[in-house]
Each structure stands twice: as C-alpha cells, then as structure tokens.
Amino acid sequence: MKISFLTLVLLQFCSISYSQVGIGTTNPLATLHVAGTLRIDNTSSTKTNSTHLSGLDANGVVNQVDVGTNLSLVNGVLSATGGGGGSGTFYSVATINVNTSNSYITLGNGVTGINSFNLDKTIFMINPNGGGNINIGKIAGGTDGRHIYLYCQSANTVMLKTQSSVGGGDSKSVFAKGITQITINQDGIIELVYVGAINRWIVLAVRQ
Numbered sequence: 001m002k003i004s005f006l007t008l009v010l011l012q013f014c015s016i017s018y019s020q021v022g023i024g025t026t027n028p029l030a031t032l033h034v035a036g037t038l039r040i041d042n043t044s045s046t047k048t049n050s051t052h053l054s055g056l057d058a059n060g061v062v063n064q065v066d067v068g069t070n071l072s073l074v075n076g077v078l079s080a081t082g083g084g085g086g087s088g089t090f091y092s093v094a095t096i097n098v099n100t101s102n103s104y105i106t107l108g109n110g111v112t113g114i115n116s117f118n119l120d121k122t123i124f125m126i127n128p129n130g131g132g133n134i135n136i137g138k139i140a141g142g143t144d145g146r147h148i149y150l151y152c153q154s155a156n157t158v159m160l161k162t163q164s165s166v167g168g169g170d171s172k173s174v175f176a177k178g179i180t181q182i183t184i185n186q187d188g189i190i191e192l193v194y195v196g197a198i199n200r201w202i203v204l205a206v207r208q
Contacts, residue, residue, distance in 0.1 A: 112140075
C-alpha cells in the first residue's frame with residue numbers, strides 16, 4: 001500500500017514538472033502562456049529614461065533596454081529620428097505655421113515639435129500666418145547631433161538672428177560665427193546642427 005501511494009505521488013510530481021502553465025487561458029500552448037497583457041517591474045536597469053523596450057540579456061534574463069536619443073518609440077513603432085547628412089538617411093518633412101511679427105520670435109518646441117511630435121522630422125517648411133516676414137531670434141529645443149533644415153516655403157522673407165545679437169539668455173539659441181543675421185527668400189534653405197556641449201544650433205550652410 002505504501003509503495004502504491006509513493007508511486008502515485010511520484011507520477012503526480014512528474015506530471016506537474018512537465019506541465020504547461022496558462023494565465024488567462026485553460027489551454028496553454030507553451031511552458032508559460034499568458035493570454036492578456038504583461039507587466040514587469042523592478043528590472044535590473046538603474047537608468048531613469050522614461051521609454052524602454054524589453055529583451056533578454058546574455059543569461060536569458062528579461063531586462064529593459066533603454067531607447068537612445070537617436071531613436072524614438074511612438075505608438076509602439078521604433079524609428080530613427082531625423083539626422084540628415086545623407087548616406088541613405090531618410091529626410092522626413094514637417095510644415096510649421098509661424099505667426100509673423102516685427103520683433104524677433106523664438107521658435108519654441110510647441111511650434112516646431114523638435115523634441116516632441118516632430119522628433120523624427122528633418123526638413124521644416126516654414127509657412128507664415130499673415131502677410132509679413134518671419135524674424136527668428138532663437139530655436140528652442142534640440143538634442144546633440146540633431147540635423148535640420150529650415151526651408152522658406154512662401155514668398156515672405158525668413159530672417160535668422162545669431163545668438164550674440166539677440167538677448168534673453170536662452171541657452172538654446174542659434175549661433176553662426178562671424179555674421180549677425182541670415183536672410184533667405186522663397187525656396188531658400190538654412191542647414192543647422194545642434195551641439196549639446198555648448199547648447200547651440202550651429203549654421204552649417206545657407207542655400208538661396
């Protein structure tokens with residue numbers, strides 16, 4: 001009787017050891033089958049980035065992978081952000097509507113979306129709201145190495161002031177050595193890159 005009982009216990013143990021576990025399903029198709037969403041807290045990464053991917057490390061442990069500044073994860077789609085520079089890089093385009101003014105305005109992130117909704121855009125087509133010219137004093141936002149083009153879409157003039165000629169102490173202002181302003185007309189292009197070490201947009205080229 002004792003031998004029969006021990007045999008049943010061993011058979012039950014083997015059955016449990018090699019069974020498949022289902023969460024949210026009564027018919028698991030893998031060792032662990034989860035029917036529904038999965039949330040994992042307390043991964044071993046100590047970084048504070050707010051956007052992550054999940055993956056396996058070399059030991060097969062589920063861990064988080066941080067998304068760098070040259071990538072964007074939007075609505076579950078991972079994309080390379082705007083970088084320009086050729087070499088097969090995709091040049092994505094955004095149209096921004098700018099209110100004209102007699103004074104020099106700051107192109108903030110709310111208008112350009114450089115650090116948000118236009119994070120993956122490279123060419124910014126400037127369209128004026130109104131009949132006046134566009135005077136840009138500063139461009140707010142930017143990540144190190146970000147490469148953009150400002151394109152004058154309309155017949156209105158776009159004038160870009162350098163950081164040294166516009167006050168206000170905005171550390172993310174435009175910088176172009178040796179000149180105080182750049183003016184482009186319709187179909188003109190200003191090429192810039194952001195240098196994080198000095199918090200400046202540097203003008204690389206002007207094409208008129």
